[in-house]
Amino acid sequence: MKKILIVDDHEVLREGVKRVFDKQPGPITFGEASTVQEALRLVREQDWDIVVLDISLGDRSGLEVLKELKQIRPQLPVLILTMHSGEQFARRALKAGASGFITKDSPRAELVKAVNKVMSGGRYISTAVAENFIFNIASDTGRTKHEALSDREFEVLRLIASGKTLSEIANTLSLSDSTISTYRGRILEKMGMKTNAELIHYAIQSKLVE
Secondary structure: OEEEEEEOOOHHHHHHHHHHOOOOOOOEEEEEEOOHHHHHHHHHHOOOOEEEEOOEEOOEEHHHHHHHHHHHOOOOOEEEEEOOOOHHHHHHHHHOOOOEEEEOOOOHHHHHHHHHHHHOOOOEEOHHHHHHHHHHHHHOOOOOHHHHOOHHHHHHHHHHHOOOOHHHHHHHHOOOHHHHHHHHHHHHHHHOOOOHHHHHHHHHHOOOOO
8 A cells, every 4th residue: 555645735735745646556544644743743653655845834944844854754755745945955856865756737647757757766856947947058158156056055045035034934933033134144245235125136037036
């Protein structure tokens, strides 16, 4: 029996993923988590064949959650299922330990293929993301500004771009205001910018926020 844990804060999307497997052969048991706490608890308490994880979970980054899941069960395959098609998200997710990366607008058959391949020990990148990789290599576009950021800096950038204040970001990440201010300074320096407005504009143009 296959055991699939779906981690997404939208019930409709969790139900949609389950329906994709309605006609697949063999019994399948699904687990669902809408919060980070639920996901971590279920991974600690039960064995799963795969975790299908959204990259955005309310105020938490799926990349950070991914790292926590891999600390609990290093060998557990994780497939990222997200609205973000940018190769930077895929690159960071794979580096953080994901076995696959697929976008939510992928065909149903591709999601099934991705889950089966990852469960069997393989790796999978969706067609749309793979095309972005190839395009950027072929066009020799070079590194984007946000590629110089650490995962934490990247997360802070996205939270700033989503309109949160430094205090709200500090509360979300359980860090001090001064620490977030330091991260902001590093981000501005690395990206050659001076204001939050520039960061927000860049993040929107680069499709780093929904």
